[in-house]
Amino acid sequence: MDQTSAATGAMKQYRRFDRYHRILHGVLMFSFLGLAFTGMPLLFNDAPWAVRLAGLFGGGHAAGVLHRFFAVLLIGCFALHVFRLMHRLFVKKELEVLWGPASMTPQPRDVAELIANLRWFLRLGPQPKFDHFTYWEKFDYWAVFWGMGIIGGSGLVLWFPVFFSKFLPGSWFNVALLVHGEEGLLAVGFIFTIHFFNGHLRPDKFPMDPVIFTGRVSEHELQEERPAEYERLLASRQLEEAEVGAAPAWVGSLAKGVAVVAVSLGLVMVGLILYAVLSAGL
Template sequence: MNSANDTGRKFLRMTKSQRIQHVILFVSTTVLVLTGFMLQADTWLIGLFGKHGETVFYIRGLLHRIAGVTVAAVCAYHLIYVIISKEGRSWAIDMLPRPKDAIEAYQNIMFMLGFCKQKPKFDRFMYMEKLEYWSVYFGMTIVIVTGAMMWSEYLWPKFYLDIANVFHLGEAVLAALAIIVGHIFTVHYNPHVYPMNRTFIDGMISEEMMKEEHEFWYEQEIKKTDPSIPGADSNDKG
């Protein structure tokens, strides 16, 4: 059953602010990847565009810098957001790696290999989602710092710029692979939501998918809303 079209009960997974940050980061990162990789085939592409080649590459550079500044801005905003806002702190706390993530990773691998009959009950964010989230922090730090160095190349010796270029390109390749293979494939090509997970649009997750993918989180949310369940607290707020 395609949970993306499920008309049953739904739960909030991403707030409006989180969805806006996600879209801005995705669009600007996509522009960075496309305009950055164009530079790796500059001679061929300039020839392809003929007399307009130089103009196209000027626009490419402009778009790349605008996208770079946008990425840096949204990353800075997100850092402030997780520090000063209640929903941001809640997001960050739920994203913190915990010992149980390693246990659940092992249990999930055993389940997928057929050595375990039941998959782990994942919380709001499973180990792969946490790994992806913190990888963005690490990767964007490298891209932003090295990008700023190359933008202000007159301040740096060539040796440092060469190192920055290697790290910048390497992280860009990893980011592209992570987005295409890791994020888009696992999030949007998931059988429960194919061809698209609408959470990034409306912020909601269906009850069916929540039970399937985040059973522990589902149980905790139900306890908050149903006082008849043992351990429930009717004063809790989701």
């Protein structure tokens, strides 16, 4: 770590996430944590911590009200994101949204990189040269995207059952409740373990990667982790365009504080879920 941070001090910084994405991720984090903590007591209502955790929010009813508040916030994030994507695609005609290194669309190179990376894990080959988005980052993105549709959709059905009964038979409410809970569990379990590890807790990033908060990567990181992107930008002379000044110190401190709180809360939630699942003897 010392070597890396010493290196980053003198390194040039490049823009990875703009302010819009950083703020959106911040709101997403906040609402996601809120949804997890107000929703899990209901899913694990048998666990000894369920009533107490719901009690922190003022009881089961208040937790339900807060859950809907966080849900509206998250749906707002999602709507804004989709709106901006549409704007980029249809108004600004930025077709690179659909394909290429800047696109979240899964592409043949992602499959190749996945296989190559697994081979690298097993010491059977070199590490693949990643571009702007890796396959696991795309999986994270699409997992959230799919989750938003499934959890958000089923959540709305559960919130307004009488309205939705005009289109769906009541037996779908049973499915909505099951899917909402299981997808919620999947999302919470995935974000608080896999995403945290991929983004922050893996040995070469531990304890955190501030990129989503500062929006910047160092030249060293870019060369190390995304050599394909670095070479592409260098070759197309776009590297200078991407260069930015160092992030203000307060952004770094804020990032550390927020990340420590969020990661800790997430790991506490994982602990509570494991405790509930194991004590229920599932």
